[in-house]
Amino acid sequence: MFIDSAKIKIKAGNGGNGAVSFRREKYVPKGGPDGGDGGKGGSVIFMVNLGLRTLQDFRYKRKYRAEDGQNGGKANRTGKDGEDLIIKVPPGTLVKEEETGRVIADMVKPGEKVVIARGGRGGAGNQRFATPTRQVPNFAKPGEEGEELSVILELKLLADIGLVGFPNVGKSTILSVVTSAAPKIANYHFTTITPNLGVVDLGDDSFVLADIPGIIEGAHQGVGLGHEFLKHIERTKLLIHVVDISGSEGRDPLEDFEIINDELKKYNKQLAERPQIVAVNKIDITENLEEKLKNFKEAIEPKGYKVFPISAATSKGIKELMRYGAKMLKELPETVIVKPEEKYVYETKNEEDFRVYKENTVFVIEGKWVEKLIASINFNDYESLQYFQRSMRKKGIIDALEAKGINEGDTVRVEDIEFEYYK
Known part of the structure; x- marks a missing residue:
């Protein structure tokens, strides 16, 4: 049976989280930060395999996920990168993004490889946030999420x-x-x-x-x-x-x-x-x-x-x-192959990363970016709180809250965490 189209979901691996850790050595009672970075998430890569003639395999398996990067460790140990996932396709496979219909890749040459979904970058460990004035950073960055998308595969014959x-x-x-x-x-x-x-x-x-x-x-x-x-x-x-x-x-x-x-x-x-x-x-x-x-x-x-x-x-x-x-x-010359459009790369934009609205007397912030930030913050640590506030201001969230009419002492909620707002 000749299968010439298939729809699959692919997910690149998430980056590992940076570690919060401090040196604990004999005779060094107050060692500095030594939290390592998280590993990079694996990417999803399509590769042309001359031995394949159909898209039959994609009828039985429709979800594909690359490996996540591992979290950073103490002693400045970097987490292991996630393995890339190689998906083999027949020559002549056209890869389209389902949502937009744009052509991501035109897979023709034997052995050709194209990265369809990129793995997330690993988060920075707390040792990267040490400065002369902030010697004990009690926070680290979480890893980025890997790209996720649904793609349509079309097999156009490579007959002469x-x-x-x-x-x-x-x-x-x-x-x-x-x-x-x-x-x-x-x-x-x-x-x-x-x-x-x-x-x-x-x-x-x-x-x-x-x-x-x-x-x-x-x-x-x-x-x-x-x-x-x-x-x-x-x-x-x-x-x-x-x-x-x-x-x-x-x-x-x-x-x-x-x-x-x-x-x-x-x-x-x-x-x-x-x-x-x-x-x-x-x-x-x-x-x-x-x-x-x-x-x-x-x-x-x-x-x-x-x-x-x-x-x-x-x-x-x-x-x-x-x-x-x-x-x-x-x-005769080779036939003209469909030219892939420039691959859509998600660029962080404030309006896509977060949403601010008022629910009764509480100001609510929603969005993956701020949820990740919250997960990396130690709210019992003063320097960590300062980093949190600077990040919120840099991202434009403080401006968005003020545009909604927030005043000092008002309550702000992110997921299940509530805190009072102060400039």
Whole structure:
């Protein structure tokens, strides 16, 4: 089963907390601070693995978390960094941020690595806060939280050549004849509902061929399974446009040809400009073949299309078609890959970090930043309280409280801690 999209949640590791510790040595009754820094949280890294062809694994596991950094220790010991989490994806995986839809990474090259969520920095131990005037800092910084986000994974085929055309024109049969792929083949529309891949081995040359599920009129608007099918063509260098010259489905082959190209153009103009070889199939069951073939060629060859009459059922003309495709591939440049947008990096902003409001007579402060700060403060230590007040002012929280009309002696609450406000 070919899975071409998945949604997963990833969480980088949190940084370890800095330690509050003091030297305790014999004959050194008042040793200085020696609390070590916390370790860095592990990052979530995506890596291209050539051995993977689908996103199947992401159906069964949808939450991924890197290791947290360890807390700092006494004697200036730094906490161990958390291990990075490596998530392997197939080549051609597009990584998008679910919330914004922006492209974070386009994973193509073998072994390519991209950091999708960065681990939090470790907090500073109390030894870093020692100054000539503050010799006994009784506080340390907590570690930062690692980035967390939901991402959409999309696998766009890295096929060299894509087979396109209406349902039942013989694309799956062609693929089964020239590769070891074994698509299910039957005579009804949407026989193929997911792309099938196969390697065409010509002895001295080879390439990847994809049977793109049948496109119908209105596909660019999502008719049928339009959008799901069309997006798989975007990376192919070359298209083999298969038409049924016999008209066995009651359709006109020339009209089919124009409709498919129109759908490609409406979906993506670059697709319509992709080089095409035209494979006129089912010549073995076509009545008045020469006349129909002559009329078809006269209509499209002046536009620059190369036409190959073939029979997928009997393999007639198939080898010549594949060799011509291999020849064209060598002359074509790589297809344009989706350019990732600049990765969104969360920047600390006052309005996002905290919220100040009045609840009856109590001024309430909410937000992760201030909650972390509170967790690192020793409220029985004067210097620690001074550090707390300076940090609150620097962050803009004091200004926000004053804007809400706070006065000296009023009560302030952060989580379950209450204290009186004094300038």
